[in-house]
Amino acid sequence: MKALVIGGAGYIGSHMVKTLQRAGHEVAVFDNFSTGHREAIEDVKIYEGDLQAAAEIDPVLSGYRPDLVLHFAARSLVAESMVDPALYHANNTCGVMTLLDGMRRHKLDRLVFSSTAAVYGFPQQRRIDESHPTAPINTYGWSKLFCESMISDYCRAYGLRAAVLRYFNASGADPSGTIGEAHEPETHLIPNVLRAAVGRADKVTVFGKDHDTRDGYCVRDYIHVNDLADAHLLAYDALNRADQPDFQLYNLGNGQGFSVIEVLRAAEAVVGRTIPMELADRRAGDPPVLVAGAGKARSILGWTPKIPELHRIIATAWRWHQEQRY
Structure with missing residues (x-):
């Protein structure tokens, strides 16, 4: 093809x-x-x-x-x-x-x-x-x-x-570590957390802890x-x-959600140290929860995520951030 x-x-x-x-x-x-x-x-x-x-x-x-x-x-x-x-x-x-x-x-x-x-x-x-x-x-x-x-x-x-x-x-990133996520500016949570972990940023900013979720932080899939x-x-x-x-x-989507603080804690477990965080006011229009219903892709396409676990997703991204080539 x-x-x-x-x-x-x-x-x-x-x-x-x-x-x-x-x-x-x-x-x-x-x-x-x-x-x-x-x-x-x-x-x-x-x-x-x-x-x-x-x-x-x-x-x-x-x-x-x-x-x-x-x-x-x-x-x-x-x-x-x-x-x-x-x-x-x-x-x-x-x-x-x-x-x-x-x-x-x-x-x-x-x-x-x-x-x-x-x-x-x-x-x-x-x-x-x-x-x-x-x-x-x-x-x-x-x-x-x-x-x-x-x-x-x-x-x-x-x-x-x-x-x-x-x-x-x-x-995440390809497990080979040869390609990954490199945006400018970077607006996504996981790469921003790992940029702080590797020293390319002073801290990661978290927006709001008073959302209608299990721990007050935004939940995403x-x-x-x-x-x-x-x-x-x-x-x-x-x-x-x-x-x-x-x-x-x-x-x-994976069909499961993780809060911002859960992502941060999972990243700390992967990198083996505390990652500095700054709490800011919540952003206007930020939905508290966004989780996919992806049953159609699973049933019709026969699609099953091979790396659904949050810590494994973060681990692939962490390898990329340590060896970033571009």
Whole structure:
């Protein structure tokens, strides 16, 4: 199988590339390297370009002719999306429309799209499955929901087969230690905890301890990044099994939640020392609990996370942070 990974130099994209390579597939990457890292991908054909420009993605689609296109090229900082919504709708929404039009022109009909639990907005139940209402509370979530709607329309009207995967908290790093999570700025909890542990930050800031949870701290569902990548390949298999053009939608999460303080304590156990913490006021609009209902992916795709334990997820990330290469 020939795969084209859009945004393949980013955190999740680079893990997808490695997963595809290990499975023996031919892989190419299309990336503008605005946030991705060249050092994160190796032994792969690289196309550098802007997804918003049809003139830059079209030659790749027509020349490489992938069997599967995987899209990871979104901007994903919630706060930034509220300050600069134009950036998010241009990069995320318009970029996906350009890709879909290119795939249609060149008769490419297999797409797996990385989406987000941010499309659900403020949770109405403690465990969120795919039937939960979508009501984003930030521009990032809206941009992803618009993309999902476009993809569904293209499946219905033009014969596209697509799977949309709504991630909860992607975490960890490849156990090899060669690739990991390196954002600037870094907004995710586990890498920020480990940055403090390794001395790249003075402390980790925790927002609020008065949430409606078992210990007062926010609870989130953490899923290992390699388990996410595995789900993409299973989704491709499911698209190939479908009798007709199809739109498929799956949540991806472990189905269990850990509080911020539980993550901190687990990280301290992994690194073997206390990690400095600073308590700050809770952030407006921060849901107390976000936990995935991922039974659909388990039953239909046959997907089972291989690294579900929090301490193992953190241990893979810790190896990366100690040996960080980019």
